[in-house]
Amino acid sequence: MRNLIQKNYFRYLLSGVVLLCIFSMGFTPIEKSPAGLNSPKDDAKPMPVYGHWKNFTTKDGLPSDHAYCVRIDGNRVLVGTHDGLAVYENGKWTTYTTKDGLVHNGVVSIDVSELTGDVWIGTLGGLSRWSGGKFENFTQFNSGMPNDLVYCVICDGKDVWTATAGGAGQYDTYTKQWEIFTEKNAPMHEPWTYGVSAGDGKIYIAAWGGGIIEYTNKTKKFKDYTDPDGEMEIDLLPDDGPVHDITTATSWANGMLWVSTYFGLSSYDGTHWKGYFDTDSGLASNFINFVRAKGPVVFICSDKGLSSTDGKSWVTYKKNENNSDGMTIIKNFGRNDDSTVVHTTKEIPSSPAIAHNFIIGVDADKEFIWVATEKGVSRGELLK
Amino acid sequence: MKLKYWLFLIVTLSILNSVSVLNGQDKKLNYGKAPDEIFPYDKFIKPYKYHFLIPITFTGAGRELKPPVNLKEVRIGFLGPLSGSLMVQQGEQMLQGATLAMEEANMNGGYRNLPFKLMTHNDVGLWGAAANEVVKMDDEKVWAFLGSIDDNVSHIALRAALKLEIFMVCTGDPDPTYTETNIPWTIRVITDDRQSIYSLINQIYQKDGHKRVAIIRTGARYGRVAFKFFSENATRVGHPIIIEERFSDGETDFKTQLERIKGTNPDAILVWGNAKESALILQQARSIGLNQPVYGSDRMVSPEFLKIAGKNSEGIVTTCQYNPESNNPKLKAFQISYLKRFGKEPDVFAAHAYDGMKLIIESIRKVGLNRVLIRDVLTDLKTFQGYPGVTGNIALDQSWNEIRDIYMAKVSKGKFEFTPAPPLDMKQKRGNSTGIY
Numbered sequence: 001m002r003n004l005i006q007k008n009y010f011r012y013l014l015s016g017v018v019l020l021c022i023f024s025m026g027f028t029p030i031e032k033s034p035a036g037l038n039s040p041k042d043d044a045k046p047m048p049v050y051g052h053w054k055n056f057t058t059k060d061g062l063p064s065d066h067a068y069c070v071r072i073d074g075n076r077v078l079v080g081t082h083d084g085l086a087v088y089e090n091g092k093w094t095t096y097t098t099k100d101g102l103v104h105n106g107v108v109s110i111d112v113s114e115l116t117g118d119v120w121i122g123t124l125g126g127l128s129r130w131s132g133g134k135f136e137n138f139t140q141f142n143s144g145m146p147n148d149l150v151y152c153v154i155c156d157g158k159d160v161w162t163a164t165a166g167g168a169g170q171y172d173t174y175t176k177q178w179e180i181f182t183e184k185n186a187p188m189h190e191p192w193t194y195g196v197s198a199g200d201g202k203i204y205i206a207a208w209g210g211g212i213i214e215y216t217n218k219t220k221k222f223k224d225y226t227d228p229d230g231e232m233e234i235d236l237l238p239d240d241g242p243v244h245d246i247t248t249a250t251s252w253a254n255g256m257l258w259v260s261t262y263f264g265l266s267s268y269d270g271t272h273w274k275g276y277f278d279t280d281s282g283l284a285s286n287f288i289n290f291v292r293a294k295g296p297v298v299f300i301c302s303d304k305g306l307s308s309t310d311g312k313s314w315v316t317y318k319k320n321e322n323n324s325d326g327m328t329i330i331k332n333f334g335r336n337d338d339s340t341v342v343h344t345t346k347e348i349p350s351s352p353a354i355a356h357n358f359i360i361g362v363d364a365d366k367e368f369i370w371v372a373t374e375k376g377v378s379r380g381e382l383l384k
Numbered sequence: 385m386k387l388k389y390w391l392f393l394i395v396t397l398s399i400l401n402s403v404s405v406l407n408g409q410d411k412k413l414n415y416g417k418a419p420d421e422i423f424p425y426d427k428f429i430k431p432y433k434y435h436f437l438i439p440i441t442f443t444g445a446g447r448e449l450k451p452p453v454n455l456k457e458v459r460i461g462f463l464g465p466l467s468g469s470l471m472v473q474q475g476e477q478m479l480q481g482a483t484l485a486m487e488e489a490n491m492n493g494g495y496r497n498l499p500f501k502l503m504t505h506n507d508v509g510l511w512g513a514a515a516n517e518v519v520k521m522d523d524e525k526v527w528a529f530l531g532s533i534d535d536n537v538s539h540i541a542l543r544a545a546l547k548l549e550i551f552m553v554c555t556g557d558p559d560p561t562y563t564e565t566n567i568p569w570t571i572r573v574i575t576d577d578r579q580s581i582y583s584l585i586n587q588i589y590q591k592d593g594h595k596r597v598a599i600i601r602t603g604a605r606y607g608r609v610a611f612k613f614f615s616e617n618a619t620r621v622g623h624p625i626i627i628e629e630r631f632s633d634g635e636t637d638f639k640t641q642l643e644r645i646k647g648t649n650p651d652a653i654l655v656w657g658n659a660k661e662s663a664l665i666l667q668q669a670r671s672i673g674l675n676q677p678v679y680g681s682d683r684m685v686s687p688e689f690l691k692i693a694g695k696n697s698e699g700i701v702t703t704c705q706y707n708p709e710s711n712n713p714k715l716k717a718f719q720i721s722y723l724k725r726f727g728k729e730p731d732v733f734a735a736h737a738y739d740g741m742k743l744i745i746e747s748i749r750k751v752g753l754n755r756v757l758i759r760d761v762l763t764d765l766k767t768f769q770g771y772p773g774v775t776g777n778i779a780l781d782q783s784w785n786e787i788r789d790i791y792m793a794k795v796s797k798g799k800f801e802f803t804p805a806p807p808l809d810m811k812q813k814r815g816n817s818t819g820i821y
Contacts, residue, residue: 065445068547106519108547124519124548140516147512149519149544165540166512190605191512192540208543209561231424232564233415234431243433246565262566263435277433287440287566303443358444374445 047313048297049328050369050380051348055355057376061093062086063105067372069290069361071110071119077370078119079377080107080361085121085130086377101135103128104148113155116173120160122150127162138171144178145169146191152206152249156198156217161205167191168205168213181205186213187224189245195260195290199252204259206247212259225268235263235275242266243275253293256311258300260288265300267311274311282314282331282343283307289360299369301359306371317371317380319353326353354378416560416578417787419808422585422620436783440568442759446549451753452525457501458494458753460486460744461521461529461550463514463541466506470633470658471533473688474733478556479504480726481737482530484718487725489745495753500745503529507537518544526550528744528758530737535559535605545569551759555740556733558682558705559609563785571762571784573743573773574736577610579790580682580703583805584654585617587701587792588679591806594651600629600641600665601656610656610681626650631665633658638665639672646674655680663692670696677701685793685800686731697795704793705732705786706775707802718774739773746771 057065064083071078076089084097085107097105104125111120119130126139126148138145147166154161160171167182168191182191188210195206205213211226227245229236235243244263251258259266264286265276278286285304292299300307305318312333319326328348354371361372371378415436420426462482465475486500494500503524505517514537521529529545532538533556542565545552552570554562560578563570588594597618601607607630615625627648629641642665645653653669653676655662662684669678680702683689690697708715718738722730730738743762750767751757761767763784771778779788793800 104519106522106548124522125516147515149512149515149547151543151547164512165515165543190536190539192543194543208539208565229425229431232561233435234424235433235435236425236429236431238432244435262440264433279433303441356445 049383051383052381054379055376063095065375067377068108070363070370070372072363073112078110103137109152111154120153122153146180151194152196161196163193163196168193186222195249197250204250206250211245241273249290251291251293254296258291258298260291262287284316299362305357306359324352326350422617439782442568446756459503459526461526462504463531477731477734478737481734482741485738485741507532514541515544522548530740553740555736563783575705575786575790581614586808596626596651598627598645598650599654603630607656652677659686659689663689666693666696700795702793704791707791715774735775
């Protein structure tokens, strides 16, 4: 027996080592594939790429370089800044402030009602409806609004939804009544809400520390989505749910819900969650201020540039630190025949680039993209 | 062993090492000084992603902005519970600590002969109000602000601070999740409940050998977050808590909850709440024959608790973020000045607010009147790392959270005695999270 063992020593050792390797791999998480690689076939339209950037600052007529949000409204563009609402029309900027009737000069969110054309303006000190050239103002004291700091406002049919530090508010423009949703009547951990979006008959609220709160208009029922591991300091498993419970914005389009956090990006197709980090996708940064989905593409406002993706390809726009030029970075992920993951990166210089890398707001239509940054507003043209 | 076996072993070990590196996080560090035994999921699986190991860089604009001309004062904000809250007493102490630091700075020339001025704001304690107060501070053009105590207030203020880019120095909120928001516009210079709970877990289960612990805690967020944290960690060391009872802030009759606890016959009881309720709970627990050892949250460390609990407080064990009886000359001088100025002893909130306000003042003196530069210097983890405050030397981790060692506080002969918290008996196989404490 002893001889037998000695003779086969090397074989036993080899077997043991192989088993040890297998076990050590088995007890560690499965390496996550880069984003969007579940579908082997890539028959989607190519990602839109924007260029020919034109930047606007106070020198061009903006009330402040610190822009919080941007909304395209037909032939005009509405920009929220720290010092007022700026409207770009026929090549000129016009500013509106409290002197014109705006509730507060710090404009952090804007949406336009498809039903009425009214502009709803969320500010640091209340909500304004801009209709027929007049501002109607809503505050905690003169209405049932949850809090004066309106981080996000959206229009959904006759309803106007706000995300505030004191809860989410739903304003029925027909009955002129507010309904407030907090931890007392919705599945929120706390009432702190920072983003809200609509789509598919549902409202998606980004709740600080509470993940995503989904409200179905028809049934008036809530459902929440939170990070399954329940821990702040880790993301236990990839693609098991939202990447973190501290959410900053939501946006729904084309059957996909996109959720931003300061820890990464998530998407949800109604069945599966997918997580994206700057280490495993083309995301410019995990610190994401805002997202806006347009069709199959989502635009991601991060602290290190503007990224966009359809879940497979990524386009990121960045500015150089020391001059006005920058780079458009295109990353495509795919699989070889042997299923190994590959990605290609193409960098296209842009001159000038976007105004600043700290992006807070974005909107796009068929021809242009508008970007709100910490140091000006940028407009890019869709490159053919 | 033959050479070929040695070679084979070396190659194999190299492969195994590379497998573990490929499948894991790039840095094997524990966040928040968490021992391996109680790091979430650590016994079973390695997380896909660890957060808070690298500080977030603020990449926004504003560093180039010149200071305004013709200023008559340098405004610094204060946010705290000053009326309409159960925490008014603590809020006043916090305000007085901050005021003392500012008065001393003004006696020493202010900022380039401009006086510092405190812009005081009451956080009210209602949901969302803190956000409006931070907006007011922006309108007042404060350069930074100090606040607050209630975790609901601090979270709301912090998010507004990010939007408005005003730096917030937190000196009173022990909620671990406060700095776990990844917002690069704050530091916290008071140790959080994470450190208190690690020490209590160590004391209750490892040192004192208890196994069946009951918890009675406030239903407020302060108690909810702490309970979750304590409960998870107790389970991880093998002793899930046996019963959780809640009460409301301001409640005075706890007999129903205590009777339920009595029915479970625990080894020990943990009380988590404000000083007054904790003292009443202790009184009522003893009156129904619950004579088990009682542990508690750091809010017990107050004259109010000792006064109400009386003799029942004897032997109570809790934690404290600093040692108020330390021989630190700075602390002694602060205590004398505070007593002289306000006619009372400073508490933990006053002492930490004093340190926090000194940091804000020092940062302005170093970099001038620019909010982003003030942010940069307060978060660079160099300039103020080890800063000798009256509460001890500041030690921030990568999430800008205070992680210096805390103290155990035990009532003996009617007063708290403070001793350094014993080192955790659990291993940190991966090493320290920052290496700076």
